[in-house]
Amino acid sequence: MPLPHRIETLLRLALRVFVLAAVAFLSAIITIGLAIRGSEVAVPDISKMKAPDAAARLGGLGLQMKIEDRVFSDLPAEAVVRQSPRAGENVKRTQRVHVLLSLGPQKITVPAVVNKSLRSARIELLQAGLQVGNVSSVHSLGIENDTVAEQNPGSQNATARSPRVNLLVSLGEPEKAYVMPELLGLTLGEAHRQLTAAGLVLGQITTVVVAGQAQGGVVQQWPVHGMRVTPSSKVELQVGE
Secondary structure: OOHHHHHHHHHHHHHHHHHHHHHHHHHHHHHHHHHHHHOEEEOOOOOOOEHHHHHHHHHOOOOEEEEEEEEOOOOOOOEEEEEEOOOOOEEEOOOEEEEEEEOOOOOOEEOOOOOOEHHHHHHHHHHOOOEEEEEEEEOOOOOOOOEEEEEEOOOOOEEOOOOEEEEEEEOOOOOOOEEOOOOOOOEHHHHHHHHHHOOOEEEEEEEEOOOOOOOOEEEEEEOOOOOEEOOOOEEEEEEEO
16 A cells, blocks of 8 residues: 555544544533533422421422521411522532521510529520520629620510520629839839739749849849739749849
8 A cells, every 4th residue: 555545544544533532522521511410409499388398398309408597487387487598599419408497476575684694594584485595795894793784685575586585794894904014123122012003913933143133133024014914913023142
């Protein structure tokens, strides 16, 4: 076979192999795309459905239902108030749909628990058919430790949109704080007087030999000058000997 004819045959063969490979590659891409789309499903609208019916509707599409919370609403008890993802969104099968269920119309009056202890507030809310929700703490002037400073809903006879009442509880008045004074170079007696005047407590005292320092003078202090200290902080000193 002449050489030009042989080269032409090889080129035709290579072209056929390339075309077949391209077709196979495109087929694989299409197959993968169909598989991915086949594993997704549009989330149905389950709002206002009772929880068992909503769970069955989702289960029929390979989805699961997770109850996040319950709130008072005009819908009947156990009806879906909100859902996430929203209806119509495409999600993977086996994904969870998070729902908020109704407790029915609100019939509970929230008691006022401000200025009561946290324990008393819990008992009073439970007796009213409510629960303590989030409890946050903060230092408060004029309010004793472990006392309710604020509540949400916050006013007496307020209506509850949720069975949970959030509380802000006092940690008592904030502890006083001072700026640590400079004590280096003072005698031990002078340092003690300054600490007493600042409302601080003298803690451990150690002696060290330091060349060029007067005997009995403060050469090191902790906390150092400028740090934030409280009356409960103990000040440690090193004194030259």
